[in-house]
Amino acid sequence: MTVARTRVALTIGSSDSGGGAGIQGDIKAMASVGCYAATVLVGVTAQNTTGVTGRFTVPVDFVVAQLDTVLADIGVDAVKVGMTWSAAHVEVVAQKLSTAGVPVVVDPVMVTAAGASLAGDDIVGEVRRRLFPVATVMTPNRAEAELLTGIPGAPPRELAERLVALGARAAVVTCGGADGGEWFADGAGAFAVPRPGHRTGAEHGAGCAHSALVTALLAHGLSTRDAVVRATELAADGVRDGLVTVGRGVHPVDLLALGHRSPPV
Numbered sequence: 578m579t580v581a582r583t584r585v586a587l588t589i590g591s592s593d594s595g596g597g598a599g600i601q602g603d604i605k606a607m608a609s610v611g612c613y614a615a616t617v618l619v620g621v622t623a624q625n626t627t628g629v630t631g632r633f634t635v636p637v638d639f640v641v642a643q644l645d646t647v648l649a650d651i652g653v654d655a656v657k658v659g660m661t662w663s664a665a666h667v668e669v670v671a672q673k674l675s676t677a678g679v680p681v682v683v684d685p686v687m688v689t690a691a692g693a694s695l696a697g698d699d700i701v702g703e704v705r706r707r708l709f710p711v712a713t714v715m716t717p718n719r720a721e722a723e724l725l726t727g728i729p730g731a732p733p734r735e736l737a738e739r740l741v742a743l744g745a746r747a748a749v750v751t752c753g754g755a756d757g758g759e760w761f762a763d764g765a766g767a768f769a770v771p772r773p774g775h776r777t778g779a780e781h782g783a784g785c786a787h788s789a790l791v792t793a794l795l796a797h798g799l800s801t802r803d804a805v806v807r808a809t810e811l812a813a814d815g816v817r818d819g820l821v822t823v824g825r826g827v828h829p830v831d832l833l834a835l836g837h838r839s840p841p842v
């Protein structure tokens with residue numbers, strides 16, 4: 578009997594001690610579509626559903642050590658880059674990924690949907706210079722897309738098209754919230770990405786889940802367009818099924834249907 582090869586997705590980003598977003602959210606989202614998740618930590622946040630109270634950065638050399646060690650043994654079918662902290666981290670990650678030969682999803686985590694800053698000021702130019710060229714697809718939220726393009730207030734379609742004009746192979750600008758409004762663009766054109774809207778108040782980690790799902794679906798061999806469309810639906814399901822009893826702020830999404838599982842007896 579031949580055993581099907583397990584697809585491996587790698588996420589490079591930061592820990593969310595609250596468990597809903599960041600690396601922890603990525604592992605769950607990737608697992609929800611049958612991908613094994615390897616992880617390279619760039620930073621650690623002290624965070625819960627109400628906000629970030631502290632941050633600790635992993636030294637660049639140790640990011641490289643994690644990356645080299647994973648690649649040397651496990652190998653990867655696709656990579657996600659999430660919160661990267663500093664220009665020096667972006668530079669080294671981009672350099673490593675330029676020779677990886679697998680799809681790369683860049684979620685340029687810089688601002689939360691609530692407007693809280695999650696990165697150093699020097700990072701915008703470095704993301705544009707270094708990560709755009711290695712990205713198969715960029716997945717910023719609207720605020721991040723405005724920062725990266727330098728056109729505040731522009732509609733999501735224009736932002737997605739502008740990101741492609743600036744050198745990204747493809748981009749999906751997420752909007753969050755019940756009203757949605759996501760747009761995708763690549764060299765061949767642009768389209769609105771449909772999804773239902775939910776008002777559960779469980780959106781913490783939605784953006785991380787979205788880009789992690791895109792990554793995992795690319796690891797399974799889907800095209801970029803199909804991966805984005807499906808990931809957007811699945812992330813919305815995660816908000817619909819979100820864990821409204823966890824935390825007192827923005828509750829976490831649930832991609833693993835934890836709310837429907839019973840304890841083993």
Ligand SMILES: Nc1ncnc2c1ncn2[C@@H]1O[C@H](COP(=O)(O)OP(=O)(O)OP(=O)(O)O)[C@@H](O)[C@H]1O
Pocket residue numbers: 598688689690717718719751752753754755756759772773774775776777780781782783784785786787808809810811812813814816817
């Ligand atoms: N209220 C909602 N109803 C349905 N789907 C949602 C909702 N909010 C978010 N989503 C899903 O999550 C995806 C990402 O959302 P969003 O733009 O809020 O990410 P983000 O701002 O990067 O999130 P975060 O910083 O919390 O990780 C959306 O494209 C959509 O699929």
Ligand SMILES: Cc1ncc(CO)c(N)n1
Pocket residue numbers: 590591592593598599600622624659660686689782784785
């Ligand atoms: C660690 C981490 N990465 C990403 C996000 C974006 O949601 C977050 N809140 N925390």
